[in-house]
Amino acid sequence: MFHIIGEQAVSKLRSLGLTMTEAEVYLALLKGDADAKSLSVSAGVPYSKMHTVLRGLVAKKLVVRSGKSPSVYSCRDLVEGLQDYKRMRVAELEEKVKEAEAELSKLRTEATSERPDIWIIKGQEKILMRSYEAINSARVEAKVALPSFPQLLTAALVPVMKRLKAENIKIKLLLPSSVPVAEVKKLVDFGEIRLRDKMFGGGIIIDDKEALLLVSAEGDTQNLAIWSNHLGIVQLAAAYFDNLWASSFGAF
Structure with missing residues (x-):
């Protein structure tokens, strides 16, 4: 009967996170305090493993050590020991949950950022703001085709183009x-400039990764744009720009 109860106790302790040998040594200590050598005999655990097992039980707050040579080990009060062990496991679990949440959140952010987007932008002010942000984010090359060019745009473009040139970022600017x-x-x-007589709409292609399409007929007020990082749309915009660029003439 005791053997069956002992097996059940070992099973319960293992379900709490103890190893087989930790459970066996803990049950042996419930019968009374002992040193490592005595426990090795009573628990049936090789002496070579005893100190590792006992350190584990002390770390789990289930057993205390006293004396120096040889050290004597004893079980803590059952309720206090198990409650402290429970709090320790809960704290460890909470920390692991936080780490998992942080890692999964990072993966979700990366997955979201990799999903292509398409935005419709309306209004001159919003279009100008998005155009500025796009050009300013260039790291390799900015291709810009502007179907209209209000004089106030020069003041906005010069600082950006100056910075891009200083960072050796290639700029192609196509103007009417x-x-x-x-x-x-x-x-x-600040960059390579070409002109053309007719331009239906325009756009900005940044590093061949994102495109801002300026939708309008020649001479119309620019009130609608489409931004996207969809590979197909960006490639189409880049091909259209390259075609316009090839058929345009140098500024001087």
Whole structure:
């Protein structure tokens, strides 16, 4: 009968996270205090493993050690020991949950950022703001085709183009031939500029990873744009830009 009860107790202790040998040594200690050598005999555990097992039980707050040579081990009060062990396991679990949440959140963020998006942008102010953000984010190359060019745009473009040039980022700027020569001269030192007589719509392609399509007929007010990092849309926009660029003429 005692053997059956002992097996059940070992099973319960193992379900709490103890190893087989830790459970056997703990049950042996319930019968009375003992040193490692005595426990090795009573628990039937090789002496070579005893100190490792006992350190584990002390760390789990189930057993206390006293004396120095040889050390004597004893079980803590059952309720206090098990409650402290429970609190320790709960704290460990909470820490692991936090770590898992952080890692999974990182994966979800990466997955979300990798999913292609398409945005419709309305209104000149919002389009100008998104255009500025896009050009300013370039790391390799910025391809810019502007179907219209209000003079106030020069003041906004110069600082950005100056920074891109300083960082050796390639800039291709395609403008309508109607842009005053004086305005073109303000930009020519910061990138390669070409002109063309007709341009239906325009766009901005950044590093061949994102595109901002400016939707309008020639001369119309720019009130609608489409931004996307979808590979197919970006490739289509880049191909269209390259075609316009090849058929345009140098600014000077």
